[in-house]
Amino acid sequence: xxxxxxxxxxxxxxxxxxxxxxxxxxxxxxxxxxxxxxxxxxxxxxxxxxxxxxxxxxxxxxxxxxxxxxxxxxxxxxxxxxxxxxxxxxxxxxxxxxxxxxxxxxxxxxxxxxxxxxxxxxxxxxxxxxxxxxxxxxxxxxxxxxxxxxxxxxxxxxxxxxxxxxxxxxxxxxxxxxxxxxxxxxxxxxxxxxxxxxxxxxxxxxxxxxxxxxxxxx
Amino acid sequence: xxxxxxxxxxxxxxxxxxxxxxxxxxxxxxxxxxxxxxxxxxxxxxxxxxxxxxxxxxxxxxxxxxxxxxxxxxxxxxxxxxxxxxxxxxxxxxxxxxxxxxxxxxxxxxxxxxxxxxxxxxxxxxxxxxxxxxxxxxxxxxxxxxxxxxxxxxxxxxxxxxxxxxxxxxxxxxxxxxxxxxxxxxxxxxxxxxxxxxxxxxxxxxxxxxxxxxxxxx
Numbered sequence: 360x361x362x363x364x365x366x367x368x369x370x371x372x373x374x375x376x377x378x379x380x381x382x383x384x385x386x387x388x389x390x391x392x393x394x395x396x397x398x399x400x401x402x403x404x405x406x407x408x409x410x411x412x413x414x415x416x417x418x419x420x421x422x423x424x425x426x427x428x429x430x431x432x433x434x435x436x437x438x439x440x441x442x443x444x445x446x447x448x449x450x451x452x453x454x455x456x457x458x459x460x461x462x463x464x465x466x467x468x469x470x471x472x473x474x475x476x477x478x479x480x481x482x483x484x485x486x487x488x489x490x491x492x493x494x495x496x497x498x499x500x501x502x503x504x505x506x507x508x509x510x511x512x513x514x515x516x517x518x519x520x521x522x523x524x525x526x527x528x529x530x531x532x533x534x535x536x537x538x539x540x541x542x543x544x545x546x547x548x549x550x551x552x553x554x555x556x557x558x559x560x561x562x563x564x565x566x567x568x569x570x571x572x573x574x575x576x577x
Numbered sequence: 578x579x580x581x582x583x584x585x586x587x588x589x590x591x592x593x594x595x596x597x598x599x600x601x602x603x604x605x606x607x608x609x610x611x612x613x614x615x616x617x618x619x620x621x622x623x624x625x626x627x628x629x630x631x632x633x634x635x636x637x638x639x640x641x642x643x644x645x646x647x648x649x650x651x652x653x654x655x656x657x658x659x660x661x662x663x664x665x666x667x668x669x670x671x672x673x674x675x676x677x678x679x680x681x682x683x684x685x686x687x688x689x690x691x692x693x694x695x696x697x698x699x700x701x702x703x704x705x706x707x708x709x710x711x712x713x714x715x716x717x718x719x720x721x722x723x724x725x726x727x728x729x730x731x732x733x734x735x736x737x738x739x740x741x742x743x744x745x746x747x748x749x750x751x752x753x754x755x756x757x758x759x760x761x762x763x764x765x766x767x768x769x770x771x772x773x774x775x776x777x778x779x780x781x782x783x784x785x786x787x788x789x790x791x792x793x794x795x
Contacts, residue, residue: 370624396663396665396679396681398616398618398627398629398661398663399627400616400618400625400626400627400659401625402620402623402624402625405620405623405657406588406620406657406659406687407618407619407620407625407626407657407658407659408618408625408659408685409616409617409618409627409659409660409661409685410661410685411616411661411663411681411683413679439623439624439625440625441618441624441625441626441627442627443616443627443628443629445614445616445629447614447768450710450770452711452714452773454718454719455718455719455720455721455725456703456706456707456715456718456721457721457722457725457728457729459707459718461614461631463614463629465629467626467627467628469624485674488674489674489677492668493670496670497674499759499760500672500673500674500677500759501672501673501754501757501759502673503673503674503675504675507673507675510675511675529776529777530776532778536719537778537780538780539719539780540780540782540783541717541718541719541780541783542717542773542775542779542783542784542785542786542789543775543776543778543779544773544774544775544776544779545773545774545776546770546771546773546774546789547770547771547772547774548768548769548770548771549768549769549771550665550766550767550768550769551766551767551768551769552668552764552765552766553764553765553766553767554765555670555760555762555763555764556762556763556764556765557760557761557762558747558748558761558762558763559747560750560755560761561760561761561762562755562756562757562758562759564758565758565759565760566760567760568760571760571764
């Protein structure tokens with residue numbers, strides 16, 4: 360992983376609270392790799408649309424996929440896209456509403472999406488996605504059929520510009536407010552994986568695989 | 578809460594998997610009220626931007642806020658906006674990659690944002706936000722100063738069009754795949770609130786308030 364920074368531009372430079380801004384690949388990729396659901400922004404007839412979808416990263420490219428009938432995938436192809444990933448880490452309860460906040464890590468990427476054409480490229484990308492969610496699962500699955508690959512659109516976006524915004528730590532109250540009899544601090548938040556629930560139709564002898572016996576994500 | 582539906586239009590009608598689409602206020606408001614972080618889509622010079630921010634709903638309006646110096650708030654004022662809220666409920670592990678999915682609830686709203694001008698309107702809106710996060714906390718806080726209200730922009734968006742997308746339940750595998758020796762089912766996901774951590778600067782005798790001794794959100 361490179362520490363090199365993405366070029367800063369008018370589009371990505373944080374004007375307000377610049378100390379929360381980050382432009383280095385390491386920070387941005389860590390935020391991307393910690394998640395699997397992003398929000399894709401695109402424009403139709405001059406109006407904004409935001410669609411949630413799963414995504415994954417490989418090198419300096421991000422990927423997402425869906426049905427070849429998806430309107431979002433049709434609209435983003437060869438068009439400018441903003442892809443945003445957000446992790447909510449804590450509620451920050453200050454002694455005033457004004458200083459109350461949220462601890463979070465978010466990455467905002469800009470680029471142009473393009474469709475993957477070749478079957479082999481698609482297969483490689485889908486395997487990377489499955490492995491991102493659960494390392495080891497892909498090779499257990501029934502492999503994709505030719506029909507399924509044809510029905511699946513995978514888009515790839517080279518990250519042209521990117522920035523991250525991060526807030527951590529306790530509230531920052533006004534000096535005179537610390538004397539007030541008000542509880543202040545943070546309430547940690549995390550996206551927790553619960554106990555796997557099989558679908559009640561497992562073939563005889565199938566056990567919960569090892570990669571499902573873990574803790575947290577996000 | 579009304580069961581009346583938002584008008585369906587080309588913009589919000591689900592073309593693919595129409596059974597996942599919902600247009601009634603009850604469903605959409607439940608999704609909105611279960612969350613507090615959304616993704617705001619807007620357009621600058623024909624290009625899409627997606628910014629995460631906290632939000633809250635009152636009636637058929639949604640609100641968000643920030644510094645009067647925020648670029649996002651300046652850009653969305655009197656402009657078309659898409660506001661999307663997404664809750665990720667489970668990973669859906671099918672016996673093939675093709676049928677693997679995510680259980681989620683998302684709401685996509687369209688409207689035009691406008692700034693709240695009056696101090697009283699702003700105060701009421703900020704109170705609603707605090708109470709949405711923790712009922713009872715607002716009246717404990719040091720009240721906003723005139724200066725803080727001036728420095729805070731609150732925007733209000735009448736929901737003009739809206740749709741929800743929901744996926745629930747186990748994977749839907751191909752009939753012939755159920756015989757395969759592959760684990761399939763769901764892994765529940767939830768945004769969990771952890772133990773509150775005070776900031777180490779509490780005034781003498783301040784205890785954790787009752788509204789912080791709860792369970793889950795999201």
